[in-house]
Amino acid sequence: MPSPYSQEFDETYFLSLMTNEKWSVKAFLATDQRIPGLGNGTLQDILFRAKINPKCKMASLTEEDKHRLFVSIKHVLAEIRDNGGRDTEKDLFGEAGQYQTILSQKTFKNPCPVCGGEIVKQAYLGGSIYYCIHCQPLE
Ligand SMILES: [Zn+2]
Numbered sequence: 001m002p003s004p005y006s007q008e009f010d011e012t013y014f015l016s017l018m019t020n021e022k023w024s025v026k027a028f029l030a031t032d033q034r035i036p037g038l039g040n041g042t043l044q045d046i047l048f049r050a051k052i053n054p055k056c057k058m059a060s061l062t063e064e065d066k067h068r069l070f071v072s073i074k075h076v077l078a079e080i081r082d083n084g085g086r087d088t089e090k091d092l093f094g095e096a097g098q099y100q101t102i103l104s105q106k107t108f109k110n111p112c113p114v115c116g117g118e119i120v121k122q123a124y125l126g127g128s129i130y131y132c133i134h135c136q137p138l139e
Pocket residue numbers: 112113114115116117132133134135136
């Protein structure tokens with residue numbers, strides 16, 4: 001399984017992972033270890049930047065949505081790596097990462113940084129999800 005940081009993890013490969021239209025986007029991205037290193041915490045900012053709701057069904061994504069999702073995965077994972085991890089997690093030495101999470105347990109009480117709307121927190125598929133109902137509508 002190619003790491004999402006690798007060259008082999010390109011858009012063609014990414015699209016080939018979408019084998020079940022009934023999955024929700026969260027089920028696709030963050031369960032069954034389909035994408036190594038992409039977990040529930042990382043998922044939130046990826047979907048926020050891609051403007052996709054975590055409960056959205058894969059079948060409802062347009063080609064453009066899928067492209068934005070791919071670009072967002074590459075972008076967010078690179079930023080987290082370059083900043084030594086997320087500010088919500090600590091490394092082996094107890095130091096928090098420098099990547100400032102957009103949506104997390106640290107930030108969800110703040111308004112959406114794009115539209116100023118309310119961020120929703122819900123339990124979904126074994127972990128909390130955070131999303132903006134305006135920027136990430138559930139179609
Ligand atoms: Zn918003």
